[in-house]
Amino acid sequence: MRSNKLGWMLLAPTLVILGLFGVVPFIYVLWVSFHQWNPFAANPEMIANGADNFRQLVFDTGFLSSLSVTLAFVFFAVTSELILGYALAQAFMKDFPGKAFFRTIHTLPLIMAPIIVGSIWKLMTTPSIGIIPDLLDSWFGYDLNIGQSAVAAFVTTVVMDIWHWTPLVTLSLIAALVALPADPFEQAQIDGASKRQIFWHITLPMIRPAIVATVFIRLMDALRVVDEVLMLTGGGPGSATRYIGVHIFREVFPRTNYGYGSAVSVVVLYITILVCWLLYVGLIAPRNNKA
Amino acid sequence: MANVTIDNVVKRYGAAEIMHGVNVDIDDGEFVVLVGPSGCGKSTLLRMIAGLEEISSGQIRIGGRVVNDVPPKERDIAMVFQSYALYPHKTVAENMGFPLKMAKRPQAEIDSKVGKAAQILDLSHLLKRYPKQLSGGQRQRVAMGRAIVRDPQVFLFDEPLSNLDAKLRVTMRVEIKELHQRLKTTIIYVTHDQIEAMTMADKIVVMRDGRVEQIGAPLDLYDRPQNVFVAGFIGSPAMNFIHGRIQSQGAALQFVAESGLVLPVPPGSAEEGRAVIYGIRPEDIEIGPGGIPVRVAVIEPMGAETQVFAKVGNDMIDAIVRQRIAARPGDELPFRIDVSKVHLFDRATEKRI
Numbered sequence: 001m002r003s004n005k006l007g008w009m010l011l012a013p014t015l016v017i018l019g020l021f022g023v024v025p026f027i028y029v030l031w032v033s034f035h036q037w038n039p040f041a042a043n044p045e046m047i048a049n050g051a052d053n054f055r056q057l058v059f060d061t062g063f064l065s066s067l068s069v070t071l072a073f074v075f076f077a078v079t080s081e082l083i084l085g086y087a088l089a090q091a092f093m094k095d096f097p098g099k100a101f102f103r104t105i106h107t108l109p110l111i112m113a114p115i116i117v118g119s120i121w122k123l124m125t126t127p128s129i130g131i132i133p134d135l136l137d138s139w140f141g142y143d144l145n146i147g148q149s150a151v152a153a154f155v156t157t158v159v160m161d162i163w164h165w166t167p168l169v170t171l172s173l174i175a176a177l178v179a180l181p182a183d184p185f186e187q188a189q190i191d192g193a194s195k196r197q198i199f200w201h202i203t204l205p206m207i208r209p210a211i212v213a214t215v216f217i218r219l220m221d222a223l224r225v226v227d228e229v230l231m232l233t234g235g236g237p238g239s240a241t242r243y244i245g246v247h248i249f250r251e252v253f254p255r256t257n258y259g260y261g262s263a264v265s266v267v268v269l270y271i272t273i274l275v276c277w278l279l280y281v282g283l284i285a286p287r288n289n290k291a
Numbered sequence: 292m293a294n295v296t297i298d299n300v301v302k303r304y305g306a307a308e309i310m311h312g313v314n315v316d317i318d319d320g321e322f323v324v325l326v327g328p329s330g331c332g333k334s335t336l337l338r339m340i341a342g343l344e345e346i347s348s349g350q351i352r353i354g355g356r357v358v359n360d361v362p363p364k365e366r367d368i369a370m371v372f373q374s375y376a377l378y379p380h381k382t383v384a385e386n387m388g389f390p391l392k393m394a395k396r397p398q399a400e401i402d403s404k405v406g407k408a409a410q411i412l413d414l415s416h417l418l419k420r421y422p423k424q425l426s427g428g429q430r431q432r433v434a435m436g437r438a439i440v441r442d443p444q445v446f447l448f449d450e451p452l453s454n455l456d457a458k459l460r461v462t463m464r465v466e467i468k469e470l471h472q473r474l475k476t477t478i479i480y481v482t483h484d485q486i487e488a489m490t491m492a493d494k495i496v497v498m499r500d501g502r503v504e505q506i507g508a509p510l511d512l513y514d515r516p517q518n519v520f521v522a523g524f525i526g527s528p529a530m531n532f533i534h535g536r537i538q539s540q541g542a543a544l545q546f547v548a549e550s551g552l553v554l555p556v557p558p559g560s561a562e563e564g565r566a567v568i569y570g571i572r573p574e575d576i577e578i579g580p581g582g583i584p585v586r587v588a589v590i591e592p593m594g595a596e597t598q599v600f601a602k603v604g605n606d607m608i609d610a611i612v613r614q615r616i617a618a619r620p621g622d623e624l625p626f627r628i629d630v631s632k633v634h635l636f637d638r639a640t641e642k643r644i
Contacts, residue, residue, distance in 0.1 A: 181374070181376075183372050184376050184377070184379075186341075186363075186372070186376065187370065188378075189342075189343070189362070190341055190342075190363045190369065191369075191390040191441075192364040192390050192393040192394055193389075194364070194393075201378075201389070205380040206380060
């Protein structure tokens, strides 16, 4: 019994912090989402309005368009990061002069705060002073203006996310590749597998747990992207880059529409869980059954 | 099925040469064991035959075709690794069928070949399991099954029994030998265990420090080792070696050890005064009347036989006899040496005289 007590005592700080900063705010947000609450409106009281906020959401074109651009953003960003990250991880598995140096500088974006990444990219993409529009113009005669072109703004946010987060994918895949035993790969060569077959039949299945974990992390992060995008495009032009996080920010802070903002947050959480579940079903479950 | 020729093969890592011109001829259908202490180059040689290591100079031919620059998958070989190298995410059936799948054979053919191999190896009830659900011996058999389904020209085994317990090792040894008798495919087998080499091989290649010390049938190596290294490596317990000189006693010759111990030698075996190493296997010593009296240091009864260690000067002589010994340490026992089984080696070159 005493050891049991000691166990709870050791756990207590974690439980308190987790409860205070995780569970309590979540329940609070959930509670607020069932209310109409705008402290700066004519009536600043919290008025319970049942599922009104959620009902309103379903017909809110702003929310729906925000959701669809978010999913597109997540898809393009995470897919590119995965492919690029794997290619880089494979490159770092080989020996070449200056490898340690390149590996170090390639992880530098990771240690940057998103708000700084956003500002750097804003500087680099501002027409007439940024280096990127200048180079694109002199190389391809392309006029990049993320303040005007919706597509250009969307693509730039995706590229910025790739630049920022690919190193994370690379690092976790390097860790997975380094940990692989050599024998099955030599065996596969002897068994007559080509390089492509080895990739599909041996490498990919053997690092699948690392890939899945990385994709989950990236997916959750990308779904709630706010600060970088807010800094770079402010969600514009129009609502081209008004991703869910940005949408909630715009809904809650300038308009102080707390009840509605909370409802959006709850729905986003639900969607995040849903997407992860779909991914799990798609990536892990069928393999387990099929095999 | 094919013969394999290893022709003056050299392996270098940078400036360091670790294999110095190895020559081995392996006949079609032969079971050849490469044996030697760790670091002797036997595994490297096997990996060069497999195509996993580059050959610095010389030639390796499989079935008459030079394979120096042929990638592993085109050499038509199968290999069983010490770690078994099973694919952890594939079932037993998928592991065994993998080489055929890579060769894009029809599924029906894969199933029938895997089924047949599983039957030979008693794996039929495990086909749907994953490697992690198998015991060491079962994994070992899956690795062999994967090799068998290919019907390759040559089987390569890299210390396949090292990770098994002693009892299972004996069982698998018999199974591999049976498999060879059934399939009659050329096998090249690497081990550091001379008992595996003796019991399984048609031909043993003894290696040391990247050189071949001797090639021959197991009993040839046992009966006529070409040098002290082979004599000490083949046979268990190891041969006794005593340093000394040949001296004449009247018309006959005898061996006089540095400790003063006098031992018989076969007539005409070496010239008088020559510095030699005297080798006698423990099993070629008997205890009986007319023997040389030695003082017993340790007696190890093993049931069927008894191992007796006797100390003579600085030399420890080890005998294995069938009878049970009642003597205690410190007692004297007469060691009778079978003169026809004495091996003499030159002291300087360590080569057989």
